[in-house]
Amino acid sequence: MSRMAPILPHVVIVGGGFAGLWAARALRRAPVRITLVDRGNHHLFQPLLYQVATAGLSAPDIAAPLRQILRRQHNVVVQMATVSRVHADAREIELDHADGPRRLRYDYLLLASGAGHAYFGHDEWAAHAPGLKTLDDALDLRRKLLLAFERAEAATDPDDRDAWLSFAIIGGGPTGVELAGTLAEIARHTLGGEFRNIDPARARVRLIEAGPRVLSSFPEDLSDKARLQLEKLGVEVQTGAAVDEITGEGFRRDGTFVRARTIVWAAGVSASPLGRCLDAPLDRAGRVRVRPDLSVPGHPEVFVAGDLAAIDRADGRPVPGVAPAAKQMGRHVARMIRARIRGQPGEGAPFRYRDFGNLATIGRMAAVVDLGAWRFSGMLAWWFWLVAHLFFLIGFRNRSVVLLNWSVAYWTHQRAARIILGGDDRSDTQ
Amino acid sequence: MSRMAPILPHVVIVGGGFAGLWAARALRRAPVRITLVDRGNHHLFQPLLYQVATAGLSAPDIAAPLRQILRRQHNVVVQMATVSRVHADAREIELDHADGPRRLRYDYLLLASGAGHAYFGHDEWAAHAPGLKTLDDALDLRRKLLLAFERAEAATDPDDRDAWLSFAIIGGGPTGVELAGTLAEIARHTLGGEFRNIDPARARVRLIEAGPRVLSSFPEDLSDKARLQLEKLGVEVQTGAAVDEITGEGFRRDGTFVRARTIVWAAGVSASPLGRCLDAPLDRAGRVRVRPDLSVPGHPEVFVAGDLAAIDRADGRPVPGVAPAAKQMGRHVARMIRARIRGQPGEGAPFRYRDFGNLATIGRMAAVVDLGAWRFSGMLAWWFWLVAHLFFLIGFRNRSVVLLNWSVAYWTHQRAARIILGGDDRSDTQ
Numbered sequence: 015m016s017r018m019a020p021i022l023p024h025v026v027i028v029g030g031g032f033a034g035l036w037a038a039r040a041l042r043r044a045p046v047r048i049t050l051v052d053r054g055n056h057h058l059f060q061p062l063l064y065q066v067a068t069a070g071l072s073a074p075d076i077a078a079p080l081r082q083i084l085r086r087q088h089n090v091v092v093q094m095a096t097v098s099r100v101h102a103d104a105r106e107i108e109l110d111h112a113d114g115p116r117r118l119r120y121d122y123l124l125l126a127s128g129a130g131h132a133y134f135g136h137d138e139w140a141a142h143a144p145g146l147k148t149l150d151d152a153l154d155l156r157r158k159l160l161l162a163f164e165r166a167e168a169a170t171d172p173d174d175r176d177a178w179l180s181f182a183i184i185g186g187g188p189t190g191v192e193l194a195g196t197l198a199e200i201a202r203h204t205l206g207g208e209f210r211n212i213d214p215a216r217a218r219v220r221l222i223e224a225g226p227r228v229l230s231s232f233p234e235d236l237s238d239k240a241r242l243q244l245e246k247l248g249v250e251v252q253t254g255a256a257v258d259e260i261t262g263e264g265f266r267r268d269g270t271f272v273r274a275r276t277i278v279w280a281a282g283v284s285a286s287p288l289g290r291c292l293d294a295p296l297d298r299a300g301r302v303r304v305r306p307d308l309s310v311p312g313h314p315e316v317f318v319a320g321d322l323a324a325i326d327r328a329d330g331r332p333v334p335g336v337a338p339a340a341k342q343m344g345r346h347v348a349r350m351i352r353a354r355i356r357g358q359p360g361e362g363a364p365f366r367y368r369d370f371g372n373l374a375t376i377g378r379m380a381a382v383v384d385l386g387a388w389r390f391s392g393m394l395a396w397w398f399w400l401v402a403h404l405f406f407l408i409g410f411r412n413r414s415v416v417l418l419n420w421s422v423a424y425w426t427h428q429r430a431a432r433i434i435l436g437g438d439d440r441s442d443t444q
Numbered sequence: 445m446s447r448m449a450p451i452l453p454h455v456v457i458v459g460g461g462f463a464g465l466w467a468a469r470a471l472r473r474a475p476v477r478i479t480l481v482d483r484g485n486h487h488l489f490q491p492l493l494y495q496v497a498t499a500g501l502s503a504p505d506i507a508a509p510l511r512q513i514l515r516r517q518h519n520v521v522v523q524m525a526t527v528s529r530v531h532a533d534a535r536e537i538e539l540d541h542a543d544g545p546r547r548l549r550y551d552y553l554l555l556a557s558g559a560g561h562a563y564f565g566h567d568e569w570a571a572h573a574p575g576l577k578t579l580d581d582a583l584d585l586r587r588k589l590l591l592a593f594e595r596a597e598a599a600t601d602p603d604d605r606d607a608w609l610s611f612a613i614i615g616g617g618p619t620g621v622e623l624a625g626t627l628a629e630i631a632r633h634t635l636g637g638e639f640r641n642i643d644p645a646r647a648r649v650r651l652i653e654a655g656p657r658v659l660s661s662f663p664e665d666l667s668d669k670a671r672l673q674l675e676k677l678g679v680e681v682q683t684g685a686a687v688d689e690i691t692g693e694g695f696r697r698d699g700t701f702v703r704a705r706t707i708v709w710a711a712g713v714s715a716s717p718l719g720r721c722l723d724a725p726l727d728r729a730g731r732v733r734v735r736p737d738l739s740v741p742g743h744p745e746v747f748v749a750g751d752l753a754a755i756d757r758a759d760g761r762p763v764p765g766v767a768p769a770a771k772q773m774g775r776h777v778a779r780m781i782r783a784r785i786r787g788q789p790g791e792g793a794p795f796r797y798r799d800f801g802n803l804a805t806i807g808r809m810a811a812v813v814d815l816g817a818w819r820f821s822g823m824l825a826w827w828f829w830l831v832a833h834l835f836f837l838i839g840f841r842n843r844s845v846v847l848l849n850w851s852v853a854y855w856t857h858q859r860a861a862r863i864i865l866g867g868d869d870r871s872d873t874q
Binding site: 055056069072073074075077079081082086091093094095111112113150153164165174205209210428431432433434435 | 484485486499502503504505508509511512515516521522523524525541542543579580583590594595597598599600604635637638639640858861862863864
């Protein structure tokens with residue numbers, strides 16, 4: 015499978031997200047052959063995924079082909095395939111290739127296959143309240159959101175119309191807050207004047223959080239600021255009770271049923287099922303309880319990083335499932351593998367998460383930033399968030415296109431990607 | 445369905461393509477209420493669709509929501525719905541709305557629902573050789589093309605690998621030529637260095653034309669130039685015989701079967717089935733033989749424009765199915781309707797197609813331009829094509845993003861949108 019000398023140790027990385035990709039890059043000068051396996055062909059800049067779902071950006075703006083990113087790193091082979099199992103004792107992973115299963119032997123394994131949605135035992139909700147993890151999720155959600163306004167415009171019965179103009183986002187974390195704020199903005203500004211039977215500004219956007227406050231990972235004062243900024247945008251923030259039913263017509267909460275034809279799930283994640291193959295301890299979300307050096311108990315040659323890894327900081331708080339943590343873990347695993355190859359015995363150095371702060375955007379000119387000592391919100395926070403995200407976005411081209419789309423979106427209130435794709439809109443004969 | 449005074453005559457336009465949209469705009473000051481019905485929510489700049497299929501542009505770059513384009517034109521109502529029938533005697537059209545069928549009465553009707561693919565009685569070929577008419581077609585084709593290289597990279601059997609690296613474009617018109625040229629370029633340049641088991645430059649791209657030459661709508665010398673430029677890019681141009689079989693494994697032509705796992709259909713179009721509802725004469729492609737003023741025989745209040753209309757020029761040659769012709773027809777129909785409303789009796793002025801010339805691009809720095817007296821090809825033609833298309837592309841934002849993507853693509857040989865979406869690549873747990 016490779017042009018490289020077969021005597022070199024073989025490092026297999028599962029997942030081309032932040033953890034996997036940063037680990038591969040950090041091994042570029044190491045005496046190893048690397049195989050990076052991902053189900054898709056691209057690395058996704060997940061922090062901006064909600065922008066694709068809300069039609070602000072198009073899918074390729076926030077993704078780049080893994081082969082392109084790694085083209086000059088000659089010790090890497092990229093394989094587009096699904097990993098179905100890990101056989102840790104045989105040091106092999108099982109790949110579902112289009113032409114059947116295959117096995118791949120490794121000397122070192124990094125599992126960084128991330129997380130999916132968790133419906134807390136209510137998988138039947140998935141059909142009515144899709145989540146947002148992949149580009150396909152984002153495009154499905156975009157179609158759902160845009161079609162809701164079309165259905166409302168076409169509706170003849172007022173109740174029907176209101177049900178189509180009623181949106182609910184379940185989960186008050188960063189993704190839920192971003193979606194709710196942007197959706198309210200679209201209804202208030204972007205779609206203004208485009209419809210003849212409805213006033214999109216009358217759309218109701220509810221943000222439902224089971225806990226006492228939104229953005230619970232932030233200090234309380236910033237949560238309050240975020241809530242105020244959301245309400246200023248027209249979002250109805252409802253905290254303190256979870257939903258106990260979701261159907262195609264709406265959701266039940268606190269014993270009352272609320273009609274809402276468009277519901278988005280941003281409440282829970284569950285780790286990739288591959289973690290279960292390792293017969294290692296898992297936490298409630300299915301994440302692997304790794305050792306301090308990110309290796310798996312009983313398998314020093316197997317590492318877990320990113321959203322699939324469960325590890326605590328020195329102060330006992332868990333390392334958050336955010337991009338910077340994933341990148342740091344990926345780089346740490348690369349260090350550990352280099353040390354093992356150099357013949358360093360026993361367990362490696364413990365992983366230390368360096369927390370550079372916490373950002374969340376809410377909408378046009380609204381965001382919260384927590385840099386520990388330094389906290390702020392509103393316009394300044396929004397600019398800080400914008401610059402930080404552009405800076406971290408991979409590739410010149412994406413950055414400039416994203417910046418262009420955003421500046422146009424900002425000044426015109428328009429959104430570039432308001433194109434309904436897929437579903438029944440195949441317009442070949444219209 | 446409308447805020448406008450119901451006494452005004454009601455103009456229904458079916459199709460938001462060049463003909464329908466330009467007709468609606470030309471009626472912006474006319475004393476009418478307009479309903480524009482389209483199956484999709486967007487106007488598509490079809491001349492650049494092949495760029496979306498070949499990952500040079502992303503879908504929203506070449507499309508804009510009809511509601512956004514027409515937001516300031518207050519005599520228009522946009523409806524997103526499928527038109528299932530026309531009842532010309534009752535002056536009604538039948539709409540398939542999400543919540544059931546509806547009827548819409550009109551005083552004047554413009555049918556501009558365009559064309560789809562024609563497989564010349566071999567509809568079973570559609571599964572193996574998809575065509576390119578809508579954004580969804582383009583995204584499907586993009587996935588098919590990019591996955592072919594992934595499958596080749598993963599292939600273990602050499603014959604299998606070659607079959608995945610063998611591409612065939614059926615049809616040597618502008619779309620076929622654009623696709624073949626761009627695909628050869630991608631294989632030669634864009635993907636260079638990204639794969640470890642295959643050399644993408646070894647991919648075979650065949651362009652199959654049944655007639656004696658490619659770009660038959662151009663003068664013979666430009667067809668020859670186009671062929672030479674294609675061959676320089678590495679395309680194998682094969683003219684003079686049609687395919688007589690297409691399967692998932694390849695195609696048969698001249699009695700020999702050629703293995704090719706990726707086949708694209710660019711050979712034939714058939715007009716929208718709505719034309720058949722008019723009990724008017726149709727041509728072989730199902731287009732409506734309209735009267736000189738673009739109205740339908742027996743129904744002076746019904747007009748047909750764009751790819752659905754069959755009409756000849758003064759010299760007897762047919763008006764081509766290109767964007768400029770569709771725009772001119774749309775504007776002409778608007779003039780006819782205004783004249784009728786002013787009480788002008790009988791048949792209106794005949795439509796005269798003003799031919800501004802004929803362009804086709806072949807690849808990087810390769811194109812042919814026919815401006816009648818003035819013909820040229822190569823680099824100058826390519827720049828002429830680029831400027832012309834950017835100029836006609838709707839909307840500031842699209843233009844600038846497209847220009848940006850192209851300049852980056854040009855200098856780096858990279859293509860912005862090389863992201864495989866849909867299908868099996870849902871990477872939520874990887």
